[in-house]
Amino acid sequence: MGEFRKPISINEAVAKVMNIQMNGKTEYVSINDSYGRFLSEDLLATSDVPHFDRAPYDGYAVRAIDTTEASQQHPVEFEVIDHIGAGLVSDKSVGPFQAVRIMTGAQMPGECDCVIMLELTSDYERDGKAYMSTKRVHKPGENVSFRGEDAKEGDTLVSKGTRINPGIQAVLATFGYAKVPVAAKPKVGLFATGTELLNVDEPLQPGKIRNSNSYMISGQMKRTGAEVIYFGTLPDEFDTCFEAIKEAIEKVDMLVTTGGVSVGDFDFLPAIYEKLGAEVLFNKVGMRPGSVTTVAHYHDKILFGLSGNPSACYVGFELFARPVIRKMLFSPQPHLRKEKAILDVDFPKANPFTRFVRSKCFITDGKLITTPSGLDKSNIVMSLAGANSLTILPGGTRGYQAGDEVEVLLLEEHEGSQWPW
Numbered sequence: 474m475g476e477f478r479k480p481i482s483i484n485e486a487v488a489k490v491m492n493i494q495m496n497g498k499t500e501y502v503s504i505n506d507s508y509g510r511f512l513s514e515d516l517l518a519t520s521d522v523p524h525f526d527r528a529p530y531d532g533y534a535v536r537a538i539d540t541t542e543a544s545q546q547h548p549v550e551f552e553v554i555d556h557i558g559a560g561l562v563s564d565k566s567v568g569p570f571q572a573v574r575i576m577t578g579a580q581m582p583g584e585c586d587c588v589i590m591l592e593l594t595s596d597y598e599r600d601g602k603a604y605m606s607t608k609r610v611h612k613p614g615e616n617v618s619f620r621g622e623d624a625k626e627g628d629t630l631v632s633k634g635t636r637i638n639p640g641i642q643a644v645l646a647t648f649g650y651a652k653v654p655v656a657a658k659p660k661v662g663l664f665a666t667g668t669e670l671l672n673v674d675e676p677l678q679p680g681k682i683r684n685s686n687s688y689m690i691s692g693q694m695k696r697t698g699a700e701v702i703y704f705g706t707l708p709d710e711f712d713t714c715f716e717a718i719k720e721a722i723e724k725v726d727m728l729v730t731t732g733g734v735s736v737g738d739f740d741f742l743p744a745i746y747e748k749l750g751a752e753v754l755f756n757k758v759g760m761r762p763g764s765v766t767t768v769a770h771y772h773d774k775i776l777f778g779l780s781g782n783p784s785a786c787y788v789g790f791e792l793f794a795r796p797v798i799r800k801m802l803f804s805p806q807p808h809l810r811k812e813k814a815i816l817d818v819d820f821p822k823a824n825p826f827t828r829f830v831r832s833k834c835f836i837t838d839g840k841l842i843t844t845p846s847g848l849d850k851s852n853i854v855m856s857l858a859g860a861n862s863l864t865i866l867p868g869g870t871r872g873y874q875a876g877d878e879v880e881v882l883l884l885e886e887h888e889g890s891q892w893p894w
């Protein structure tokens with residue numbers, strides 16, 4: 474009789490992987506290269522922003538008190554004593570019934586407490602002097618963008634572990650972060666195993682297939698935020714695989730392999746883990762696809778033995794490798810984001826194991842709807858192309874009907890979840 478593997482629950486499997494201590498490191502990158510990276514420290518405001526009171530409109534800076542008597546019948550006149558644009562500071566002292574013509578972004582003269590928009594004034598010259606008048610009463614503070622109204626020095630602006638988006642890049646620049654403290658990308662090694670594997674540029678041959686997992690997993694690693702160190706393909710030969718894997722481990726934080734992990738005669742990963750002396754955390758999980766996913770702990774590294782079947786490989790990566798990578802990127806929510814959705818079609822297949830159906834989620838009338846993105850078999854590649862989510866169908870039921878509320882894991886969402894299990 475062949476080997477029997479006892480499946481553990483998904484919850485337990487994820488916990489075992491996440492319990493392994495894997496620490497992130499900080500590195501500094503130029504703000505230009507910070508997009509898509511993860512902050513390794515809370516970002517603090519290095520000054521008030523704006524750091525001076527400024528005009529939010531093109532107009533005239535005056536003392537609001539001087540407009541008290543203004544009305545439609547009795548405009549109040551101001552002598553215009555200076556004219557400044559953004560970047561300039563007036564050195565004039567503004568007295569009663571005097572004004573500075575000021576453009577958006579320019580610093581408010583110290584004595585002024587409001588800006589009257591150009592559209593609400595009349596301007597003219599008399600005896601070689603510039604004047605303007607207003608027919609309205611203006612309040613102190615009207616049309617002033619005050620120092621610190623955007624952020625106060627010392628405020629926490631963005632928290633550690635946040636993925637840097639264009640808005641955060643604007644914040645970084647505003648506060649002078651030319652170099653940004655980000656999490657170093659975890660180095661994740663990758664081998665695809667299988668004597669049947671052809672390179673992408675090779676013509677098809679009898680019994681052989683093109684290696685698609687390497688490209689898929691590389692993309693998943695990059696989407697997660699890792700640095701991919703691709704070591705190539707390996708034939709199903711024990712010694713070749715053992716030596717290559719042993720050597721590669723030293724160069725990475727974790728190592729992903731695809732294929733050779735089940736109970737077949739040429740599935741050598743289990744024996745390789747044994748010979749290495751790695752501690753196997755589990756070799757069977759109560760899920761479909763990806764039930765054969767095997768994870769081992771070796772020194773301070775994690776070895777992810779993902780299935781060779783493309784869909785199983787994909788799901789195994791997202792459930793187990795993704796959160797470890799995100800943890801090393803300081804994310805407080807390292808798992809895939811989980812949401813509730815309405816199932817669009819019947820899914821009558823019964824299964825003892827929880828199923829992760831490659832799905833397309835979309836929003837209709839404000840509701841999240843999910844529908845399978847293709848055939849639900851673990852050797853299928855096509856369903857992956859259209860998948861933006863995995864629909865979770867817990868096992869032990871007689872199947873699901875259209876209209877049922879289910880949970881989905883969103884693949885393209887960077888926010889993540891804390892602990893979705």
Ligand SMILES: Nc1nc2c(c(=O)[nH]1)N[C@H]1C(S)=C(S)[C@@H](COP(=O)(O)OP(=O)(O)OC[C@H]3O[C@@H](n4cnc5c(N)ncnc54)[C@H](O)[C@@H]3O)O[C@H]1N2
Pocket residue numbers: 665666667669670682683684685686687731732733734735736737740762763764765779780781782783785851852
């Ligand atoms: N007797 C049993 N047989 C199998 C079991 C089982 O429990 N008992 N589990 C099945 C399940 S479930 C899966 S999933 C697969 C897992 O197999 P392996 O992880 O050992 O992967 P391989 O056998 O190497 O390959 C499986 C399949 O995937 C193709 N493959 C492999 N690498 C790639 C690649 N880089 N790109 C594209 N496709 C790849 C390979 O040609 C095979 O068709 O085991 C079942 N069997």
Ligand code: MOO
Pocket residue numbers: 760761762763764765766780782784785851
């Ligand atoms: O690991 Mo397999 O993918 O469960 O079908």
Ligand SMILES: [Mg+2]
Pocket residue numbers: 732733734735736737739740781
């Ligand atoms: Mg196999």
